[in-house]
Amino acid sequence: MFQRLKQLYRLLTSEQRKKLLSLQVLVILMAFAQVAGVVAIGPFMAVVGDISRLEGEGTLAQLYQASGLETPRQLLMWLGIGVLVVLTGAALISMYVTWRLALYAHQIGAELSTRLYRHYMQQPWLFHAGGSSSQLTSKISQETNRITTSVIQPLMKMNAKAVMALVMVTAIFIFNPLVAITGLILFGTAYFLLFRTVRRQLARNGKAISRTNRLRFKLMNEGFGGIKDTLLLGRQANFNQRFAQASAKLGRAKGVTSGLSEVPRFAMELLAFGAVIFLILYLLATYDGNLGQILPVLSVYALAGFKLLPAFQQIYTSLAKVKGNIAAFDSLEADLIASHDVTPAKPAAEAGKYSLQQNITLENIHFQYPGKDEKALSGLTLEIPRNHVIGLVGASGSGKSTAIDVLLGLMPPQQGALKVDGESLSGERLRAWQNSLGFVPQAIFLADASIRENIAFGLPPGEIDEASVQRAAQMAHLDELLERLPDGLETRVGERGIQLSGGQRQRIGIARALYDDAEVLILDEATSSLDGITEKLVMDAIHDFSGKKTIIMIAHRLATVKQCDRIFLLEAGKIVDQGTYEELAASNQIFQRMAEHA
Numbered sequence: 001m002f003q004r005l006k007q008l009y010r011l012l013t014s015e016q017r018k019k020l021l022s023l024q025v026l027v028i029l030m031a032f033a034q035v036a037g038v039v040a041i042g043p044f045m046a047v048v049g050d051i052s053r054l055e056g057e058g059t060l061a062q063l064y065q066a067s068g069l070e071t072p073r074q075l076l077m078w079l080g081i082g083v084l085v086v087l088t089g090a091a092l093i094s095m096y097v098t099w100r101l102a103l104y105a106h107q108i109g110a111e112l113s114t115r116l117y118r119h120y121m122q123q124p125w126l127f128h129a130g131g132s133s134s135q136l137t138s139k140i141s142q143e144t145n146r147i148t149t150s151v152i153q154p155l156m157k158m159n160a161k162a163v164m165a166l167v168m169v170t171a172i173f174i175f176n177p178l179v180a181i182t183g184l185i186l187f188g189t190a191y192f193l194l195f196r197t198v199r200r201q202l203a204r205n206g207k208a209i210s211r212t213n214r215l216r217f218k219l220m221n222e223g224f225g226g227i228k229d230t231l232l233l234g235r236q237a238n239f240n241q242r243f244a245q246a247s248a249k250l251g252r253a254k255g256v257t258s259g260l261s262e263v264p265r266f267a268m269e270l271l272a273f274g275a276v277i278f279l280i281l282y283l284l285a286t287y288d289g290n291l292g293q294i295l296p297v298l299s300v301y302a303l304a305g306f307k308l309l310p311a312f313q314q315i316y317t318s319l320a321k322v323k324g325n326i327a328a329f330d331s332l333e334a335d336l337i338a339s340h341d342v343t344p345a346k347p348a349a350e351a352g353k354y355s356l357q358q359n360i361t362l363e364n365i366h367f368q369y370p371g372k373d374e375k376a377l378s379g380l381t382l383e384i385p386r387n388h389v390i391g392l393v394g395a396s397g398s399g400k401s402t403a404i405d406v407l408l409g410l411m412p413p414q415q416g417a418l419k420v421d422g423e424s425l426s427g428e429r430l431r432a433w434q435n436s437l438g439f440v441p442q443a444i445f446l447a448d449a450s451i452r453e454n455i456a457f458g459l460p461p462g463e464i465d466e467a468s469v470q471r472a473a474q475m476a477h478l479d480e481l482l483e484r485l486p487d488g489l490e491t492r493v494g495e496r497g498i499q500l501s502g503g504q505r506q507r508i509g510i511a512r513a514l515y516d517d518a519e520v521l522i523l524d525e526a527t528s529s530l531d532g533i534t535e536k537l538v539m540d541a542i543h544d545f546s547g548k549k550t551i552i553m554i555a556h557r558l559a560t561v562k563q564c565d566r567i568f569l570l571e572a573g574k575i576v577d578q579g580t581y582e583e584l585a586a587s588n589q590i591f592q593r594m595a596e597h598a
């Protein structure tokens, strides 16, 4: 566990570490203030127990004489006020430090989740293509929250209480070594044995919490994401049962962890009361039953115990919490380490736009998805001249979308190269290339926002260029839809565009690709959901760019690619034929069959 905590410390930025150090100074100050509060009660109680002390010898009597006060009771009152002032000071310092500690823990937690979000957002497409977004969501929200509230925060509290306990025990040690050592051994051993007994169970619970949390996120994603299928297939009961099982396990694991950290308090209180009775008996024996002498000592011990016992309890609770939740750190450790030095990506616009001069080429591209036996692309070669309209056709699974991903620079090929005007792309050049692309994917993701915001996807509302939105909407033949909607471009589309038809969603996707006036348009089954008339209108608008923009389109319906200057036919990850529609229809059997079934 301590190894992992060390690792967690290493993950802090130097500024966070500096802040932690200054907090540590404050924590020590708080400990001394609290001990001062406890010690201050001693002289006061000594006078309460035996006011005649003020007339005899000793420090208190000297103080009384020096004060010039008329009666001993007046000094008692001033002593009382003095104790209150010290206690108030201690309380104020404690309030301030506790406040700062709470803020610090949550700020670290927030920063860790920001760091993870940024890290995942900067991962290449392949990372996301193979992964699961519900896992990422769970890590960023649930697991970092666990690290914050159940690892960092308890650690901060534990640290504060441990320092206070150390200073307090040292003070008691100076006062009476026997009492200090006996108390420390008694409670130290009790808590140590307790922790040893429960730590395995805590670690098991920690893992169960991580596991069940992940499963719950997955079930929420699948259940709500596929709600239509779920309702139609009547699978709610399956989802409900799996979710209930996972939740019950999660609840039990969390409950047991929380119980194991809270419940032993009562046994410890019993131990404390027992210790107090023994202490009173011990003091009575030592001071020969003289209450006047016992009272100040007892008050100091009682107050010290009053502070120490919750401190011990807090240290134990914190340790139990950390042990029970450090598993959250395990699942994030590698990602947090990787995200430590991530330099935020430069704003994409800084790279400018690449202006295509001659052609785009894919040269002997090989690509295999991780975990797949067969290559998605095996030796794909094609050339796309500037300002040509190109069609990519082929059976489902022949590698068209993968080829497009390579073309978009989202997936570096394992062999071969993507070249633009004869040069490979990387760094700023790749960014500039991507800035010059407009892409309409097969499945268009629409955010739960207005149509305007969806067309200018990802831009804050203040930075959206109205003229570009209008132009793109018009070209994508959205104007008719917008006229019918009372809120026009302001209409919200619902999560993933649920409030729109498939064709309307697709047209918003097309408008998004056109918003930036891209020089190269890439359409992956971009018009598959449109009715014949709308498809023709949209395709005509796209073909209007013929000779002015480079356009690459994938289509299952061969009619869509009929007007292309060149069509590439893919099979098993490579180009098996190419030509105009008429050429392929005349000479290629596969193409002929596709045309027959179109």
Ligand SMILES: Nc1ncnc2c1ncn2[C@@H]1O[C@H](COP(=O)(O)OP(=O)(O)OP(=O)(O)O)[C@@H](O)[C@H]1O
Pocket: 129, 130, 369, 370, 372, 375, 376, 394, 395, 396, 397, 398, 399, 400, 401, 402, 403
């Ligand atoms: N994210 C992925 N992870 C693993 N394998 C993938 C992934 N995406 C595609 N594949 C596999 O790669 C191969 C090519 O898929 P691709 O999507 O490129 O074909 P396609 O020609 O575009 O198909 P369709 O016309 O059905 O969209 C398929 O065998 C597919 O199973």
